[in-house]
Amino acid sequence: MFEFTLHASEGAARAGTLRLPHGEVLTPAFMPVGTYGTVRGLHPEEVEQAGAQIILGNTYHLHLRPGEAVIGAMGGLHRFTSWRRPMLTDSGGFQVFSLAGLRKIGEDGVEFTSHIDGSVRTLTPESSMDIQHALGSDIAMAFDHVVPGQASWELAEEGMERTLRWLDRCKARHDALAVGRDGGKAVDDPVPPFRPTTIPRQTLWPIIQGGSHDDLRMRSLEGTLERGPWTGTAIGGLSVGEPKPVMHRVLEALAETLPRDRPRYLMGVGFPEDLVEGIARGVDLFDCVAATRNGRHGSAWTSAGRVNIRKAAHRTDERPLDAECDCATCARFSRAYLRHLFVVGDILGLRLISLHNVRFLLRIGELARAAILARSFDRWSREWLRRYHAKEEA
RNA sequence: GGUGGGGUGGCCGAGUGGCUAAUGGCAGCAGACUGUAAAUCUGCCGGGCUACGCCCUACGAAGGUUCGAAUCCUUCCCCCACCA
Numbered sequence: 001m002f003e004f005t006l007h008a009s010e011g012a013a014r015a016g017t018l019r020l021p022h023g024e025v026l027t028p029a030f031m032p033v034g035t036y037g038t039v040r041g042l043h044p045e046e047v048e049q050a051g052a053q054i055i056l057g058n059t060y061h062l063h064l065r066p067g068e069a070v071i072g073a074m075g076g077l078h079r080f081t082s083w084r085r086p087m088l089t090d091s092g093g094f095q096v097f098s099l100a101g102l103r104k105i106g107e108d109g110v111e112f113t114s115h116i117d118g119s120v121r122t123l124t125p126e127s128s129m130d131i132q133h134a135l136g137s138d139i140a141m142a143f144d145h146v147v148p149g150q151a152s153w154e155l156a157e158e159g160m161e162r163t164l165r166w167l168d169r170c171k172a173r174h175d176a177l178a179v180g181r182d183g184g185k186a187v188d189d190p191v192p193p194f195r196p197t198t199i200p201r202q203t204l205w206p207i208i209q210g211g212s213h214d215d216l217r218m219r220s221l222e223g224t225l226e227r228g229p230w231t232g233t234a235i236g237g238l239s240v241g242e243p244k245p246v247m248h249r250v251l252e253a254l255a256e257t258l259p260r261d262r263p264r265y266l267m268g269v270g271f272p273e274d275l276v277e278g279i280a281r282g283v284d285l286f287d288c289v290a291a292t293r294n295g296r297h298g299s300a301w302t303s304a305g306r307v308n309i310r311k312a313a314h315r316t317d318e319r320p321l322d323a324e325c326d327c328a329t330c331a332r333f334s335r336a337y338l339r340h341l342f343v344v345g346d347i348l349g350l351r352l353i354s355l356h357n358v359r360f361l362l363r364i365g366e367l368a369r370a371a372i373l374a375r376s377f378d379r380w381s382r383e384w385l386r387r388y389h390a391k392e393e394a
Numbered sequence: 395g396g397u398g399g400g401g402u403g404g405c406c407g408a409g410u411g412g413c414u415a416a417u418g419g420c421a422g423c424a425g426a427c428u429g430u431a432a433a434u435c436u437g438c439c440g441g442g443c444u445a446c447g448c449c450c451u452a453c454g455a456a457g458g459u460u461c462g463a464a465u466c467c468u469u470c471c472c473c474c475a476c477c478a
Binding site for chain 1: 421422423424425426427428429430431432433434435
């Protein structure tokens with residue numbers, strides 16, 4: 001159920017296959033983010049056809065709405081959303097960072113003031129595990145404490161040590177829940193025609209913290225591995241305000257010690273260039289909201305850099321966003337039309353660019369994998385980065 | 395013809411003597427966005443300049459009152475409503 005096979009590597013870059021209860025994930029891979037149980041604006045069919053093998057959901061946001069009780073009653077997140085492939089749920093740890101103004105951290109857990117109705121919600125390592133269990137994701141993430149990229153050594157150490165202590169509690173709760181599941185009680189298949197099946201086991205991945213400080217990162221990794229074994233390892237707390245060279249340095253520092261036979265997931269990253277740079281440093285899995293958020297805001301990635309579709313320059317631009325792209329948007333629509341959709345504020349524009357961006361990142365995973373398998377990743381990645389950076393605006 | 399209301403920067407629309415080159419919104423132009431409080435947010439938005447300040451031109455038109463007017467007065471032009 002949780003196998004990872006490494007097929008090839010070139011330098012630090014790796015190509016593998018991850019087997020999960022709901023299917024396989026060929027790596028390196030980008031995982032589109034569906035915080036609220038939907039990859040914003042996109043039909044699951046479109047997400048699938050774009051090549052997504054696994055998507056994310058979010059513990060905190062799904063806990064607020066509709067609540068894990070509703071999702072549990074609806075047969076789990078897969079069945080509720082009709083997404084049939086693997087899913088990973090984030091623990092709510094990132095909201096400790098992103099909702100900094102609305103929460104209070106204690107050793108037991110985090111108190112959030114709901115941005116929806118002002119009610120106070122407490123998330124602890126245990127409740128995060130319980131919620132993710134009810135959601136029924138293939139991969140549950142440990143509840144961690146993310147600090148800003150500029151955080152001092154002291155603050156980063158505090159977050160890192162707390163993440164380790166919380167990891168113990170996550171593991172204990174996760175193990176206890178797994179015992180309950182091992183009876184293999186029959187439930188409906190998550191998608192029509194709802195054949196009876198066995199509740200798939202969920203696996204738990206730990207998260208490395210330590211901010212921008214290499215020594216803390218290594219301590220975090222060592223402390224995490226001591227608590228293993230794990231079926232995968234995540235690196236969190238990057239792309240949260242630190243300079244890119246720092247992220248690269250941290251990845252390089254961790255690469256040697258990370259288990260070679262387990263997938264590595266760089267959380268919340270990234271932009272196209274971050275995927276290529278990350279793969280080059282041994283990362284197998286990525287996720288990022290930028291594809292859909294920037295898409296909704298009219299910003300598209302292309303093989304020749306970024307395109308802001310709202311710009312007047314595209315008023316009569318007959319070209320697709322990216323002539324080399326094989327997405328459904330580029331196959332059919334001109335920049336002029338996409339710009340028009342943004343100008344008039346039609347939802348189709350947001351959808352089409354989101355779809356393009358999602359496909360763009362998924363394709364980077366596919367191309368990188370093919371290059372690694374062909375032992376040409378080094379050449380491919382250097383050429384890719386050169387072209388991407390050649391023109392800032394296509 | 396009469397009575398009443400009104401004409402403000404591309405559009406809508408505040409402002410009724412100085413702090414007004416003129417609140418807002420829209421449109422326009424540009425930027426940001428990395429485990430989603432985001433179809434959001436930020437900046438610019440009369441013209442010119444040897445610009446953190448100066449000079450033009452501006453609130454229907456012309457004239458007037460005043461140290462000072464988009465704001466008050468006079469005349470004219472135009473729009474709307476109702477009555478003839």
